[in-house]
Amino acid sequence: MRKLTATAVILILIMGLSGCRAGGGLPEDIGDQSVPGRSAWNGEKYDPPITLTRVVKHNTYSTTFRDNEDWDDNVFTRWLEDTLGMKTETLWAIPEENHAFSKKLLLSISRGEALPDIVSYRGSYETMMQLMESGRFMPVDELFDKYANDIWKEAAASYPQMWENVTIGGKKYALPLLDYTMNTEPVLWIREDWLEKLDLDPPETIEDLERIMEAFTYLDPDGNGKDDTYGLAVTLRENLNAWMTDLSWLFGAYGAVNSQWNKVGDRLEYGSVQPAAKQALGKLSEWMKKGYIARDASTWDEVKASELFTTGKAGIIAGPHWLPDWPFPKLKSYAPEAKYRAFPVPAGPEGKRGVRAGSPAPTNGVILINKDSEHPEAFLHYYNYLMEHYANPAEGSPFEYGFAKGYDYDLINGKLVKDNPQFISPMDYSLSYEGARIPELMINTLVKLATEEPTTPFEQQVKAKRRPEEIEAASIVMDYDRQGIRYHNWYSGRSLGIAKSRSSLLVQMEREAFNKIIYGQLPVDAFDQFVEQWRQAGGDELTEQVNNAYQLSKNER
Structure with missing residues (x-):
């Protein structure tokens, strides 16, 4: 309760110090070339150039710089100024x-x-709400x-649900960044060389999987003579359905994905309280x-937990189709002979299968625009350009x-090369994480490349980079x-009334109860x-509030 009270005080301070923008309309002089000394968009770029301020949440695992480059002087920022x-x-x-x-x-x-002109935010819904409600x-x-x-x-019209989490009082307070569809669903990545060594077949059921885990744990699959x-x-620290080391498939094998709102008939039910x-x-x-899972799993985040697989100490990890792109390349440095392969998630005792599929709207972060920015339209010109020229280039x-x-690429003897481990993505320095994405393009391209040769530039890039x-x-x-086994989270918006003040308590109750049961500190009952x-x-x-909000949003659509 002390934590809840502190959160309430912080929110009151935010609202009190910041105030709210009256009306919330656009500044009247946006794009008005008659305003003396004002840079204007001429249809292609700003002339003279404008300056956009920002803050950066960087990825310590993958963000690197070349030579003397930094956040404001690099291959991306130079392109941004020269082009736009x-x-x-x-x-x-x-x-x-x-x-x-x-924080x-x-x-x-x-x-x-x-505050900066724009904030690129990818994180908890609660923090995003505090930002949007701050009046800034x-x-x-x-x-x-x-x-x-x-x-x-x-x-955006194809995925109207993308606006639900950023709408307050009928107004949208952030621009959702579109992501690829089917980009989070887990498959089972299994050490194929271990299967071959121990003469094991791929799993069809949970029972099959348990036999494989028993062998991987106790039959020395790496051949070093150690019980290691x-x-x-997996990670058991915060979210069991982490973006890698995912466990939603295990809950789905029994009929309801945990920690999300699943559709049951015409109602939504919270998966973590179902049988x-x-x-x-x-x-x-x-x-x-039985030792199939490391006891330290409750202290690891998903990246640390994944290192059990990428350092050759675990034979199975569940995660998205793109894990061979990152972080799996690390495995070769520990086990050069390693082979891995993706398999469908196993079926439960009644033949059920299920995996989390995120929100029905594919987004991965938002852009918030400072109400005092001189050029609040600038980000849209930038994103427009990338959607037209970068997301699916001609x-x-x-x-x-x-x-x-x-x-992020080279041409060697006329051949496109994109899988050099020394390459870095200029989009690590961008205003919008991965740049811009057209939702269905990646999954459709990957499926096509399974049986056909690439024909478009995007397909050729994917073929050159993806394993x-x-x-x-x-x-x-x-x-x-x-x-039909992808379980969408049909509600991730805010709760109202007393349930809003207690939602963090409910999440904490779930984490504590689940961990104590998993670790045997409490019986399953x-x-x-x-x-x-x-x-x-x-x-x-x-x-009830979630269902009321869901029905309302469905009627509005």
């Missing part, structure tokens, strides 16, 4: 470990400090209607007791082979879709008591 007349000024850059980026951003708001960022409805190009608008391998790499969750927790408890486009020669194992894995994910406590602590009210 936009300079960047990075006020600060910080990693997100221990939520450092989010610093909220602290800046609570102190009434100057402007509604984007008119900006989007006036400046977004047809490609962007058509993609595990069946499955299926009790069965899955029982299995996890067994696997922990032949002869500046991005036909990639963003920048020597950075055969990923192309095979993407076809498995597409099969999930055909089989303690799940029933957890469910009853969850319902009484606001879970029933939350369920």
Whole structure:
């Protein structure tokens, strides 16, 4: 309760210090070339150039710089100025470990400090809500209607749910960044060389998988004579359905994906309080007791947990089709002989299968625009350009082979090369994470490349970069879709009333109960008591509010 009270005080401070933008409309002089001394967009770029300020949450695992480059002087920022007349000024850059980026951003708001022109945010919904409700960022409805190009608008129209989490009082307070569809669903990545060595068949059922984990744990699959391998790499620290080391498939094998709102008939039900969750927790408890899972798993995040697989100490990891792109290349340095392959998730005792599929709208982050920015339209010009020229480039486009020669591609004897481990992505320095994406393009391309040769520049880039194992894995994910076993999270928006104040308590209750059951500190039957406590602590009210909000949004669509 002390944590809840502190959160409330912070939110009050944010609102009190920041105020709200009256009306929330666009500044009248946007693009008005009659305003003396004002840079204007001439249809191609700003002349003279403008400066956009930003803050950066960087990835300490993958973001690197070449030579003397930095956040404001690199191959991306030079392109941005030369092509679109936009300079960047990075006020600060910080990693997100221990939520450092989010905390610093909220602290800046609570102190009434100057904010950047744009904030690229990817993180918890609760923090995003605090940012949007702070009064420091402007509604984007008119900006989007006036400046977004047809490609962007058509993609947004296909996924109207993308606006739900950024809408407050009927106004949209952030621009969702489109992501690829079917980009999070887990497949089972298994050490194929270990299967061959131990003469094991791929798993069809949970029972089959348990036999494989037993062998991987106790039959010395790496041949070093030590008892130092595990069946499955997972994190048990915060989110069991992490973006890699995912466990949603185990819950789905019993009929309900955990920690999300699943559609049951015409209602939404929270997966973690369904009987299926009790069965899955029982299995996890067994696997922990038998040593298939490392006992340190509750102290690791998903990246640390994945290292059990990439250092050759675990034989199975569940995650997206693109893991061969990162972080699997690390495995070869530890086990040069290693072979891995993707397999469909196994079926439960009644033949059920299921995996998490995220939100029905494919997004991966948002852009918030400072209400005091002199050029709030600038980001839209930038994203328009990337949607038109970078997301699916045409032949002869500046991005036909990639963003920048020597950075993310090379041409050697006329052949496109994109899989050099020394390459870095200029989009690591961009205003919008991966740049711009057309939702269905990647999964459709990967599935096509499983049986056909590439014909477009995008397809040629994918073929040059993506490994055969990923192309095979993407076809498995597409099969999930055909089989109807992708479980969308049908509600991730905010809760109202008393359930809002208790939602973090409910999440904490779930984490504590699940971990104690998995580690054997509580019997599996303690799940029933957890469910009853969850319902009484606001879970029933939350369920009704979620369903009311879901029905309302469905009617509005």
